[in-house]
Amino acid sequence: MVNSALYNVDAGHRAVIFDRFRGVQDIVLPRIYTSIGEDYNEQVLPSITTEILGSVVARFDAGELIIQRELVSRQVSDDLTKRAATFRLILNDMSLTHLTFWKEFTEAVEAKQVAQQGAERARFVVEKAEQQKKAAIISEGDSKAAELIANSLATAGDGLIELRKLEAAQDIAYQLSRSRNITYLPAGQSVLLQLPQ
Template identity: 55%
Template sequence: MHKLHFIIFILDLQTINITLRILYRPRAELLPKIFCKFGFKICCTKSQFDAIELITQRTLISQSISELLIERAAQFGLLLDDISITHLSFRSEFTSAVELKQVAQQDVEKQRFLVEKTEQSRQANVIAAEGDARAADLIGKALDEAGDGLIELRRIEAAEGIANQLSKSRNIVYLLHGPQMLLNITGAMQ
């Protein structure tokens, strides 16, 4: 097993730190030649991917790197068993910019949600006001057709409800109206 660390430049001019883990073994029949030509160097001269692709297409990139390294290692008589990207990091400026962009996108989504919520609330208020206006219009028409009898009926029903509640309350005392009210007071004092 061998770990390789690279700093490469990608299409959008970002620098990236990549760490690869390579599991390899020499082909037994080529061991003598390997010792004669010991060592190999991998150099990435041109990147095919930008930063977003490196994040979103990591498997494809790992496969592409594997193919290149397997081909190159074959020239030195090495069989590569496994190649994995174990570490991928960007410059701190780029990482900060991505984080700021995500925060800005979240703020935009939040504002969009608040605008939609306000619009829906406004529509609900308009619908409620239209309903109230329609109800008032229907009540007005009913009063025009039936006259003041409906209003008088509602007054009587309300007074009846109030009287019913008051009659059930223990804290209410009824006083008679007129001169009979003081009739039995002197008898009660003796």
């Protein structure tokens, strides 16, 4: 029923509107024809398309235009639909089929991307070298510490080992004292709980 009430009227023509309850109406749709003319599609659409494309493209940089083509296309479609509505034109569909740049511009964008990748690669190499340097310093420090401990054991005898046992026993006693549970150690037992002497 609704489909039978919808008709397309070509530009420059008028339609007679018939209402079953009120009969033939005096209303026609002359606004586009009288304000723009029959060749509205050749006058209005190219100019607003150029206007909208310039406006949208100015919002993005070169890389974004290439990478975010879907977003650019959607923005152009939305803005163009709104702009066409000011001329009482309904834009059903719009798509960007081909987006090209000057050869020099495309080469510059590609060169910039290559340079960014090179910079990222160089940054990675520098960070890797820094990590290797830190690892070498730590390794050297560990070696030096092991050497010092070995030397102190050789010269001090068992004194260092006894000191470490006492420090460990002190730490265990402190932890047990903070515990809510009551812990009993049998008399004569070492705090180190039978660690080899």
